Amino acid sequence: MAPGTRTCAGCGAVLAARMLLKATGKDVIVCEATGCMEVTSTQYPTTAWKVPWIHVLFENSASVATGVKAALEAQGNNHTQVIAYGGDGGMVDIGFGAVSGALERDDDIMIITYDNEAYANTGIQRSGATPFGASATTTPAGLESQGKKQWKKNIPMIAVAHGSKYVATASIGYPQDLQKKIKKAMQVKGARYLHIHAPCPIGWAFDSSMTIQVAKLAVQTGMWMLYEIDDGAFKRTMTPELKPVDEYIKLQGRFKHLKPETIKIIQERINASWKEMDNLEKCGVNLRTIL
Amino acid sequence: MEDLAKFAADGKLKAKFLEVESEFSAMSSMVGAVAAGSRVFTATSSQGLALMHEVLFATSGMRLPVVMIVANRALSAPINIWNDHSDTMAERDSGWIQLYTENVQETVDTLIQAYKIAEKILLPVMVCMDGFILTHVIEPVDIPKQKDVDEFLPKYQPDHAVLDTERPMTFGPFTYPEPYFDLKKDMEEAIQDSKDVISEINEEFANKFKRKYGDGFIEEYKNDKDTVIVALGSVCGTIKEVVDKRKDVGLVRIKCFRPFPTEELIKSLKGKKTIIVLEKAFAYGLGVGPVFAEIRNALYPFTEKSKFISVIAGLGGVDIRVIQINDVVDKSKQMKDGEVVWMKT
Numbered sequence: 001m002a003p004g005t006r007t008c009a010g011c012g013a014v015l016a017a018r019m020l021l022k023a024t025g026k027d028v029i030v031c032e033a034t035g036c037m038e039v040t041s042t043q044y045p046t047t048a049w050k051v052p053w054i055h056v057l058f059e060n061s062a063s064v065a066t067g068v069k070a071a072l073e074a075q076g077n078n079h080t081q082v083i084a085y086g087g088d089g090g091m092v093d094i095g096f097g098a099v100s101g102a103l104e105r106d107d108d109i110m111i112i113t114y115d116n117e118a119y120a121n122t123g124i125q126r127s128g129a130t131p132f133g134a135s136a137t138t139t140p141a142g143l144e145s146q147g148k149k150q151w152k153k154n155i156p157m158i159a160v161a162h163g164s165k166y167v168a169t170a171s172i173g174y175p176q177d178l179q180k181k182i183k184k185a186m187q188v189k190g191a192r193y194l195h196i197h198a199p200c201p202i203g204w205a206f207d208s209s210m211t212i213q214v215a216k217l218a219v220q221t222g223m224w225m226l227y228e229i230d231d232g233a234f235k236r237t238m239t240p241e242l243k244p245v246d247e248y249i250k251l252q253g254r255f256k257h258l259k260p261e262t263i264k265i266i267q268e269r270i271n272a273s274w275k276e277m278d279n280l281e282k283c284g285v286n287l288r289t290i291l
Numbered sequence: 292m293e294d295l296a297k298f299a300a301d302g303k304l305k306a307k308f309l310e311v312e313s314e315f316s317a318m319s320s321m322v323g324a325v326a327a328g329s330r331v332f333t334a335t336s337s338q339g340l341a342l343m344h345e346v347l348f349a350t351s352g353m354r355l356p357v358v359m360i361v362a363n364r365a366l367s368a369p370i371n372i373w374n375d376h377s378d379t380m381a382e383r384d385s386g387w388i389q390l391y392t393e394n395v396q397e398t399v400d401t402l403i404q405a406y407k408i409a410e411k412i413l414l415p416v417m418v419c420m421d422g423f424i425l426t427h428v429i430e431p432v433d434i435p436k437q438k439d440v441d442e443f444l445p446k447y448q449p450d451h452a453v454l455d456t457e458r459p460m461t462f463g464p465f466t467y468p469e470p471y472f473d474l475k476k477d478m479e480e481a482i483q484d485s486k487d488v489i490s491e492i493n494e495e496f497a498n499k500f501k502r503k504y505g506d507g508f509i510e511e512y513k514n515d516k517d518t519v520i521v522a523l524g525s526v527c528g529t530i531k532e533v534v535d536k537r538k539d540v541g542l543v544r545i546k547c548f549r550p551f552p553t554e555e556l557i558k559s560l561k562g563k564k565t566i567i568v569l570e571k572a573f574a575y576g577l578g579v580g581p582v583f584a585e586i587r588n589a590l591y592p593f594t595e596k597s598k599f600i601s602v603i604a605g606l607g608g609v610d611i612r613v614i615q616i617n618d619v620v621d622k623s624k625q626m627k628d629g630e631v632v633w634m635k636t
């Protein structure tokens with residue numbers, strides 16, 4: 001990516017794109033969904049993309065990628081990586097049908113969500129990936145509301161339920177881990193799914209100098225867990241001694257309304273989830289063949 | 292599509308056959324594949340076309356030569372599976388070229404021409420054939436020979452823009468008002484300019500394959516009477532039978548609806564006493580059918596001399612019979628200008 005994209009200061013999503021392309025090299029075609037990245041990186045007649053890039057609509061980047069890949073294969077090109085790329089709104093919610101279709105068909109593409117936990121481009125509306133308790137413009141905190149009522153939709157696990165050979169979560173706070181996973185995914189044939197946590201200073205209301213710190217804290221508190229599911233084998237790629245979730249929450253305006261009892265609910269959920277991940281890892285269940 | 296799948300499965304069709312989960316994704320993957328430099332085909336109908344709506348505008352706006360057959364069928368609600376033109380008429384301003392065919396032979400021939408048109412002017416083309424009436428019929432069809440088709444339509448080689456790692460380009464960028472406005476105007480100019488291309492390709496096809504459908508835009512059939520019926524699609528076969536039997540009415544069939552054949556229609560309809568527009572769609576809230584409205588608009592400078600009747604027929608697959616068409620032609624003599632007839636037995 002060329003410098004000079006028009007993202008906000010401290011944008012996590014543009015870092016995700018940069019880290020992604022550093023890992024893939026130039027032999028890629030990126031199919032991008034409508035959202036912050038598309039709007040800020042391609043203002044006609046300029047572009048920040050030094051690789052072939054196509055944007056069509058909000059909810060179809062996965063099926064556009066399917067078409068691109070099919071054309072390359074028909075032309076005898078079996079080396080170029082085709083990436084479907086989009087925000088959580090585009091991939092987890094409105095475009096999930098296309099993502100699910102490509103996963104089910106096992107189309108030979110990499111499907112990557114950069115997750116800033118809201119529809120950031122249009123003003124921080126809640127998405128299926130917005131965490132429980134976060135205030136978003138369509139689930140605002142108020143006298144009778146503690147923000148979003150539902151837990152974050154677990155797309156990586158839904159992806160592996162399709163039988164995908166490689167599924168991983170990553171964070172812009174841990175670039176080496178992220179790039180290692182991208183490189184690994186590139187070695188796999190078929191539909192691969194990666195979910196990159198990418199904090200958004202505007203949407204989450206934290207100072208733009210703290211993006212990386214917030215990203216790291218998400219992992220260190222267990223609000224975002226790093227793992228990969230390689231051919232069905234679940235493995236955490238980072239197992240920190242978890243810090244209290246409060247350390248993550250208190251940095252962000254979107255959580256500032258949370259009462260101690262709500263934070264406690266979140267903490268308990270993290271603890272339970274972390275324990276289940278332990279179990280999952282230890283029991284060695286193969287998540288592809290269990291299906 | 293099932294037959295194409297079988298051809299591919301048997302290795303007779305050298306193509307990638309994509310089995311996507313929705314019509315929305317079908318059109319989306321077509322956009323991706325054509326942008327990556329391959330020739331593509333898909334087919335849909337009714338709700339499927341409606342689901343593609345958003346992608347249709349992206350396809351034309353990105354100037355990508357996708358070709359599709361639409362088997363025309365009614366739109367829900369109420370749900371109904373039979374033929375009419377409400378699906379494609381709802382997409383008439385999507386920037387796609389729309390060609391309506393009268394029979395299966397014409398559909399085959401038009402499809403071959405459609406690729407040539409699309410690839411030359413860089414706009415998508417939909418070939419509209421009547422659902423059931425043409426899609427579920429047995430009719431002798433001459434399938435042109437592969438060699439002849441290959442000569443007429445050589446391998447697709449995009450030289451304008453293609454997703455290529457050697458020559459990276461950005462497709463579908465975010466665009467501010469000024470260039471957006473210009474690009475949209477360019478698109479309309481391209482659609483208008485396509486008329487020369489359509490005409491040329493119509494002649495070229497006729498020379499090579501010895502079949503021709505009017506001038507590529509309209510087909511006049513015994514249009515030397517005071518009264519004329521204007522219609523699209525397979526119903527023209529029925530209308531021709533009416534025209535053959537009576538001496539007071541002719542037919543003008545619109546084959547190319549986008550670009551709209553304004554000059555051709557003026558030439559063929561100017562000075563007629565009665566112009567009966569028979570169509571299988573309605574512009575709800577406008578009070579007439581969409582084709583009627585467009586014809587009246589095209590003939591505006593000459594309207595004083597003519598009486599225009601809007602006949603709405605065949606919605607949801609209602610049969611259109613010779614006897615009803617005869618009846619309308621008879622009654623049209625007493626009707627007032629602008630009258631709308633909902634024709635049903």
Ligand SMILES: Cc1ncc(C[n+]2csc(CCOP(=O)(O)OP(=O)(O)O)c2C)c(N)n1
Nearest residue numbers: 034035036058087088089090118119120121
């Ligand atoms: C069908 C449709 N609905 C709504 C929009 C408007 N829209 C553009 S981007 C966007 C939000 C994108 O959110 P997300 O996918 O999370 O990406 P982000 O903006 O956060 O990067 C919306 C709602 C659209 N382009 N298309």
